[in-house]
Amino acid sequence: MNRQDVFIAGAGPTGLVLALWLARQGVGVRIVDKTAGPGTTSRAVVVHARTLELYRQLGLAEEVVAAGMPNPGINLWVHGKRRAHISFGDAGAGFTPYPFLLVYPQDRHERLLIAHLEDMGVQVERETELLGFEQHDDHVQVRLRGPQGEESCEARYLAGCDGARSPVRHGLNAGFEGGTYDQLFYVADVIAAGPPADGQVHLSLDDADFLALFSYAADGQARLIGSIREDRVSPDRELGFEDVGERALHGLGVEVKKVNWFSTYKVHHRLTEHFRHGRVFLLGDAAHIHSPAGGQGMNTGIGDAINLAWKLKAVLRGEADQRLLDSFDSERLAFAHKLVETTDRVFSFVSAEGNFANFVRTRIAPLFVSAAYSVGAVKEFMFRLVSQCMLNYHGSALSHGSVGKVKGGDRLPWAAGAAIDNFGPTGTVDWQVQVYGDASDALSAWCHHTGLPLRVFDWERAHEHAGLTRNAVYLVRPDGYVGFADAGGKVEALRDYFKEIGYRRFA
Missing domain, CATH: 3.50.50.60 (FAD/NAD(P)-binding domain)
Incomplete structure (x- = not known):
């Protein structure tokens, strides 16, 4: 067997x-x-910073980045003109080692x-x-x-x-449970030319024609994802790239030199x-x-x-x-x-039909995005949300304690500019204790005795800027989230945490 x-x-x-x-x-x-x-x-082309x-x-990260195309920003196009630009580099440079969208x-x-x-x-x-x-x-x-x-x-x-x-x-x-959206969508792998083939992500919001272009190589290789208008759909024949609405392609200024493959699909939302x-x-x-x-x-x-x-x-x-x-x-x-x-x-907004929906999408949305993205806090919030770096487990039974800005369940903050990278891999997939400043002798001895890795970083301004607290103890899960944060750093508190979550190895 x-x-x-x-x-x-x-x-x-x-x-x-x-x-x-x-x-x-x-x-x-x-x-x-x-x-x-x-x-x-495939339809999936984006690898986010948190991944x-x-x-x-x-x-794996550096190999994946080298194999893909880091996109520094997203551009919104309406009626053949670039109406808004979102720069990932500006938004995430001090927040993650990977301040871009990788295609x-x-x-x-x-x-x-x-x-x-x-x-x-x-x-x-x-x-x-x-x-x-x-x-x-x-x-x-x-x-x-x-x-x-x-x-x-x-x-x-x-x-x-x-x-x-x-x-x-x-x-x-x-x-x-869930449902299926009415619109029919396509995905195509193409060789593209024109201004949008510049290594960035481009979205066209022309009326009800949705189109997104993701470049993934310097020679024009790109993935197109877009909608197909209902009047093009016929049950009597299989759809091809010639059925794609040309208005969005022309509006984006993209010329498709070659279609390597093409497929249509319906979009679902189920859980x-x-x-x-x-x-x-x-x-x-x-x-x-x-x-x-x-x-x-x-x-x-x-x-x-x-x-x-x-x-x-x-x-x-x-x-x-x-x-x-x-x-x-x-x-x-x-x-x-x-x-x-x-x-x-978001999808309902992008794909909605009708005069009012078109007006909001093509006139109001680009102005709102441009204005909002000029505000630093909004810019960072949007990057954290899209990149999944904002994901936390605050309500989890594994999340305890808080120190300053960091709560149990948070993604461990990255200290940009620090002498030693606190996200640097340890070579094992395991729990670790991190201290920024000085670790007590009792904590050091207990970690050594239990085999719990302890990483102590000399205190720097970069740590304070990231929201970390001097001499506090951060118990980091194997997936990089803070399980327990404690200002005192007492061994008893760590031992009690492991007992409470049923983790016998360190209890």
Whole structure:
């Protein structure tokens, strides 16, 4: 009988990242996908700053950035003129090591993740379909059909990373409430020329014709995402790029030299009621799908995977009890609810039809964006929101304490300009204690005794500017969020925190 710690159904970015983080922590994984190979087309093109920060833990960030196209800003076009410009560099330079929007198509992204997974000795099993599963007290029994026929295997846990039509979700009889937008959209991989082919993101808001251009190479390679007008849609024939409205293309000033591939799709907004069902978890599109507004989908699935990976490892190794896995459901479900609501509002505004909607979108919105983005606080807020750096877990059972501006559940602030980068990878995916200033002898001794990594930074003005407090203790989770913040830094307070969350390793 084939037994694994974690069985992963689905080898898109969510499943691949989950497998990578688990394998890096020494957890046995098996990952299968019903496709014959990695994707060759995709809608997802954006990798946000928070994802890159998390990738840095495994030494992936710089490779991903080098392979993609860092976009320094977004431009809004109306009636053939650039009406507003949003600069990411200005907004995020003091907030994250990655103050840009990285355009990196999902198909290329997947191939990079697969290569790193193979380096760890894990192969994606292709043309292998999950037929069903049964939960037991201490394992999940999984039935598969692959190239060699049907088989059965056991895993301690099952992760459904198998997309919007998730067989794992259907096997749970879990709901997937939501709806479908009326508009038909297209995605095309093209060779583009013209002013917009300049390495930035360009959005055209001409009336009801929506168009977005994402450059991902210096030679004009770009991804187009746009709407197709209803009068072009016919049930009698398959749509092609010639059915794309030319008004938005001309208004953006883009010339399409070549179309490498083209596909149409409907946009959905759906959310399941729970991400954890006993020993079975739902992640990524299997748990939540939403509009492409803000390029949040793939990044959210990757966030799901990293949130779950370190918790699974702790429970599998007997370091923590089941309450830690319950926090995956509460933390990621709360974020997904906010995300679906936010992207739904933005998408409804962008795609709304009618004279009044057109007037607001083409006349009012560009003026509002330009005015608002000239205010420093608004500019930073917008960057934090879109980049997912604003995501926090304040309501989580794992979030305790506060010191100055930092609360338990916050993303650890990045200290820009500090002599030593407090986001620098430690080489392991583990908890750590950070102190900016002086750590007490008692804290140092306890961390050494328990094996809890302690990082002490000489106090600098950059730390104060980031909102950190001198000599305070910040207990940082393996995913870079503050679990516990304490001004006193007493060992008893840290020990009590671990006892309260059921984490035996340091209690």
